[in-house]
Amino acid sequence: MKAVKILNGNQTIAEAARQINPDVVAAYPITPSTAIVETIAQFKADGMISSEFVCPESEHSAMSVCIGAAAAGGRVMTATSSQGLALMWEMLYIAAGLRLPVVAAIVNRALSAPINIHGDHSDTMGARDSGWIQIYSENCQEAYDNFIQAFRIGEHLDVRTPVLVGLDGFIISHSAEPVLIEDDREVRSFIGEFKPVFPLLDTSRKITVGPIDFTDYYFEHKRSQIEGIENSPRVIEEVGREYGQKFGRFYGFFEEYRMDDAETAIVVMSSAAGTGKDAIDELRSEGLRIGLLKPRVFRPFPHEKIAEALKKIKAVAVLDRASSPGAFGAPLFTEIRSALYDYGQRPKIVNYVYGLGGRDINVEHFKEVAAKLQKIAETGKVEEMLGYLNLRE
């Protein structure tokens, strides 16, 4: 039976995992994602799932176990954060290169040094070129919905690409809110049976996974890997629509909030978008024509659709919860600015890095950005393209 439960982000992911009942779960403890695996361990111990559950000696080993299990023909998942994802880095490329649709819940957290356990997007942004599909969640409900869809997307035969679902450390992982948990059977029927491709466990056909591939064919194989993620936009749309038809919550590449007649807009992902929407409401009631765009899918980057949504806006601020030292702007900004390049009519655009190491962002900070956008829209002049929010300097 479907039911509204009061769950935090970690419990929500564990609840989805219980319903999906993957063949193998392998994970290593790390704050703030530990509770996901703890809860799954309890489900396993209580016989509520039949998954093999492994506690390896590091995240690198956890992802290696996932890759082995996926190559064997299993549906597999893991969960981690920050340094844990960083330690998996080598293995992320292996999963993607071998077209193994592993699914990972990443509770976003800052990277060391200095040591910090709070939320930002440095970890997943560090993995942005690893070949994984990346989907971000604003709240627990979205984390739940995204996590379920991730299996369908990654496992689609035209895609066969690993998927990570991001949810903000502490802000989402540790905050409880009402979450609509769908009926177990309905979720299972939505996910469907896992169909392995070339499973190692099929002993009638002998294959070698991941052998040496030098100047002869490496390039072609990499190209065919990219094909998988390039096929994914169509699948992401289909799955998002089907999910909506079945469960009533529709998903696309991004969400537009009060964008219809907007002159200025703020682009922001994940939990901060919730705060942003409150700010937009207040600003709208003060008479400002401002909207918000919340990207959900960061890889593959929906460049055309985002550009179409933003091209008529006068001034746009992109808020990044990660920095890219030495680059011309932070990751989300560079993608969006580049997506707008071919348009004759395009907005003035600025970038703010915010919230590193869990630094708060509240309505006032969004208003600060809105005021700057307003000025840019009126004067057509950008004084400072790259800046920071709520930072002491």
Added chain:
Amino acid sequence: MKEEDRLEERNPMEEFLRMDRMPHIWCPGCGLGTVVASFAAALRKSQVDLNKVAIVSGIGCTGRVAGYVKLDSFHTTHGRPVPFATGLKLANPELKVVVFSGDGDIVGIGGNHFIHAARRNMDILVICVNNFNYAMTGGQVAATTPIQANLSTAPYGNFEYPFNLPYLADACGAIYVARWTSLHLRRVTKSIQEALAKKGFSFIEVITPCVTLYARRNRLGDGLNLLKYYYENSEIQHGADTRTLDIDFQGKIIVGKFIDKEKPTFFECMNTHLKKVLGDKYRPYYGE
């Protein structure tokens, strides 16, 4: 009250601690403070030049030591204090380099580094506080968890064989190996003193109560109950065969100094070997 009658609320180990970082985060009844106090006492007694001591910690409850001691210290990443320490020692062989970290850090995620530093007889001291679980993240099963012990990722008890740490260190070539519990305060201090005076890879395991997680999940009572358990169940057997030192859940804990030998260190091996091969062309390296 007259000024001179006033009892001063000062920590007796203040000279070794960053008092501006107090209060520490450790739980009441945790054994970590005791081990740090033993370490400070050992430093005081050995009269080593504190400017020549460096502490390296990884991540975990024990990992916090690096932030609390008033010495050159390095709070590194999870599992990597041993290679960081190796680098420190190589760049400045004059330093006494001490790795102070937990079991999850040193022999779980960092196990590979540990065995190799021991193998090459790197001249560092590793103090491993063993509380049988990953405490900082909330009490998950670790590479040291005794069979049957219950933890959050082993809710009906652990079934994996745990490490016998002195045996591991011994097999990998450590020249000094001891095990104590945090009850054996003076013995820990003495072992640290001895190990500080050794040249080569030294290893001290200190079993400590994790009251909040390990003890609570296994219904073992509070810190005092665990110290009682150590008192009643630990048996000193210096020189015991390290193969016999497995720890069963709430079983006997054999403690003592098991290995104390001399062996050329990494530096000595390197200098002797290269001198032999290269003759006068080789300038021995001791960090100058």
